[in-house]
Amino acid sequence: MAMRRRKLLQQASLATLSALGLPALWRQAKAKNTTAAIKELQRRLGTRLIRPKLPWANLLAKTPVPVELKNPWALSSQAGGTQSTGMVGAWTAQASHNAVRVGSKADVATAVDVARLHNLRLVIKGMGGDYFGRSSGPPNSLLIWTHDLNAITTHQSFTPEGAPASQPPVTALTVSAGNAWLHAYQAATAAGLYVQGGGCTTVGACGGFSQGGGFGSYSKRFGSGAAGVLQMEVVTADGQLRTVNAFQEPDLCWALKGGGGGTYGVVVSQTLLAHPIPRLDGWISGWIEASDDGALEELLTNYLELVQKSLINPNWGEGVVIEPGQRRLQMMTSFIDLEANEAEAIWTPLLKQLKSKPHAFDVQVHFHAVPFENKWRPQADAVHWDRRDGAPSGQFWWKGNQNEVGAYWGGYQGRGVPMSALEGESLHRLAKAFVSASRTSFLLFQTSKGLAGISPEAESRQRQTSMNPAVLNDAGYVTLANWTQYRYPGISGHQPNPRESLKQQQDVDRAMAFIRAATPGGSSYVNEGNFFEPNWKQEFWGPNYERLLGIKRRYDPTNLFRVHHGVGSDT
Template identity: 45%
Template sequence: MTRQGRWTRRALLQLVGTTLATASAVRILPRAAHAGSQPGRGAWAALEQQLQGRLLTPQLPWRNATAAVLKKLRNPFWIQEQPEGLQSTGWLGGWTAVASTRAIAAESAADLAAGVRFARQHRLRLVVKGAGHDYLGRNCAPDSLLLWTQPMQGIRVHEAFMPQGAPAGTAPLQAITVQAGVRWLDVYAAATAAGRYVQGGGCTSVGACGGFILGSGFGSFSKRYGSGAAGLLEAEVVTADGQIRRVNSHQDPDLFFALRGGGACSFAVLSSITLLSHPIPTRLGLVTGGVQASDDAAYRELIEAVLRFYPSHLDNPHWGEQIQFNPDNRLGFLLTALDLPDAQVRSSLETLLAPFRAQPDRFRVAPEFTFMPFADIWNAEAWERMKPGMVTRDDQPGAPQGRFWWDGNQGEVGAFWNSYDSLWIPTQALKQRPDQVADAFFNASRHRGFTFQINKGLSGEATEARQRDLDTALHPDCYEAAALVICASAQQYRYPGLAGHEPDIAQGRRDANQVQQVLATLRQLFPEAGTYSNETDFFLKQAGPAQWGPHLKRLQAIKRRVDPSNLFRVHNGIGTLNS
């Protein structure tokens, strides 16, 4: 495993900004209802000695924050380089960011195993955090030991990968192995340099080896390559008994199944994963802009036209990303087109738009097209040249050149969630009763805007990708779905507990109510529709069936076998559904 990161133990200690607390400085917290017990001073001291400086006393980065720190808290990469850095700061009435008692800045599987064994031995609540992008607060807990994986930055490209234990005659595959702290941007850079592509997430700063994969994970091109979990070939994990194991479809296939979409941190800790790589695509088209309707009736007409158009034109392996349904009667595009001739991208959209273009008094039709070699997609400089305003660079001193995040993801940095919810929309409904779906979409849009995320509904998925997906724990509703509808509301740069920067609770309730109205309107039409476990409501009802559908029983049986003492438990995860 090559180390590409710039982390050294010394740098980490400087970053924490404090000398390591000695065991005597550790405040022994009272036992909380959900937590285990707290180890004694001697136990902490022994762990500290074993880890040689990698046992930290973390604190939330905004605790007593100065103006300079508040500015840094707008940079997602800076946040995740703090041991207790979190993208989201809480959820109205749900969870609030909190620091663990101690944190292990893990540099290896052995460090993770030391933490697992310690937590198990002392019945201590264990939490794991990688890139810290969770919406649901599953990456923090009071009175806990945190395994912080950010220092594990190794990446290795394989020309011929063979899963351990594979029978003789198994064909080797091209693949990439990444350690637990690696983010998608770094994986894409390594893959592009090797002329390959790996199906990960759209957001550059989301972790490649953490919640994304464990929850299934979708990227812009998932209709072509499948979910993130579908590309998982092998995982090195630490199981609840503290052992380091290699898991794949030949070695403990049940646990491997659970790791592919069975939910965040519920079965084992990922130390590294190996992902299938594909030949790099050649061409990327991007459609932005949209259509403004002049009044409600025109907008309702436009919505139905889009829903009728979608199954035959966009629900296929070439298309990804989203369509936005806004309350101001504006339809927004953020669509990707993969490996289609530029003229065909334009003409496909024109099939939808021409009738509206012909009515300029009722519709303002303004799509924008950008085309580029696919290899430029992770190149900040190319975006700045072609489409200014799409990316923000990491301007920290010493940040790797070219590191960036999408401007569209800025709104989720420092987010205190008022509400967030999602559901899969069946493609059959669009084909068989587009008028009813259009009514529901129009009525829902009166409350608040929402996105129709087409790469998170896989009914138009490529056949070979579907074969891989069928071996995962992904909710089968996704295979029938045109898209995942997401509606959310957040207050940005709000930090519970920081005077002057607290969230506005009254405003939060009003906005949360809008989100709930949107989803309630859609659920009237699709009462049984499932939801994506990484991007769903904290207050989800029927959380097991809604997230995993028919896979639930199998996942629960695997959980009982591999983690009988329920060491790995997160909100609405397999281990907490009945608690």
């Protein structure tokens, strides 16, 4: 009876507050709070406080999309720019009303202090490549834009701060929050070194990539992006700049190595383990086309058998693509430190078998290898050069990544493929699932996004990250996606078609149902999972989530840093 009375009193109180117009008063108070915060930022940062806008905000209805909106470097050079424009039912690219164009670590600390004191929503953006909108809006947020932090330092002998005297030094590379992976690779190559990052040249080298885990073409040799991090400088919710590593604040360091970007603080620099530069960079080009669905299933069965027997090791990475409704297996496989003829010999039994059935298979496959130091000086036919006035010399992006620029996503999901899915009858079920899924969705399978077969040295480092440990049992990773390109929500004449986008989403959902059924025990990861994943804590982090949540509460008790499906985002 007493509980019922209290409930009635609460309802009456809420009704009274509403009648008095207090929700409007709360909004007014919030606006005053924001105004006070902006005045404080103007006083302390001056011209570093800017007003971002979407790069496509002034696009007219009957005008073609300009070349600048098709250039990922141009998009990343604008505070309001993002590589994607949104996802149906999930998020839409928006420009924060105010942004701090960071010029120093102190600027980051100032922005965090003011946001905490005035209860402002924070957004962090380096290159703006997040698929799920974590580096975009909402409009009433304060954006911390790290683009101008671009120093890179090579270390021939690096020891983390606070390490014991017995700790052996290593070669390393320190990157800043405004660097892209291309910049890191070019600097490492000049020093005869290699760092493990992402395959896309425009992805940030010191942001959500490694904080979310991050995979590259050679992760089976060198580990994930997170596994290569030795030390970070991070501004936490209390405004402090902390240097964290395995010896100083090791819990926070562990959380930042896979616990998700935009969740524990603003990482302003990180130092990466650098390896001796590999000898050869190799890749397979071309395709294998099947005549019908039955032949495609046979092709995929034989390909997955090759993966299981010969490609789950440190020499191989990347994988294959099937466009929606097609029966062509497009080659995008990479290999490292193998001559082209050595790589071809591994594939020859499969290719010979397929070529013996010309009525069923068209085989157009080619093997290439070049000195590794030439990887970041590619042939012109493989890349688009950044030809803007003032663009740094040698800045490019791969032609294979062009179709993601300006993408409005109907659906985007990913799923790890455990080794058990490549055994016996399970392999045949997986091949059937690939066929079924690719009827309605773009399908990408990459062996380098699963860490089964990883080198022992890299495995040791990988186990020191906070990523879902299930990744160590994954042979690879399946990405399913449908999208339209150069569609801009809210821009007349250039808006996405809602019905088309919704159908794309439904088609990806349908396709993923086939993949999930064929991959029991599989998982996902925070950077490329499913925006709508209901079981995201288990999928992204598995047994590590509770420890990650405890660290989150210790360093960010008010949840100042929060992103969609980030640790603690539901509390």
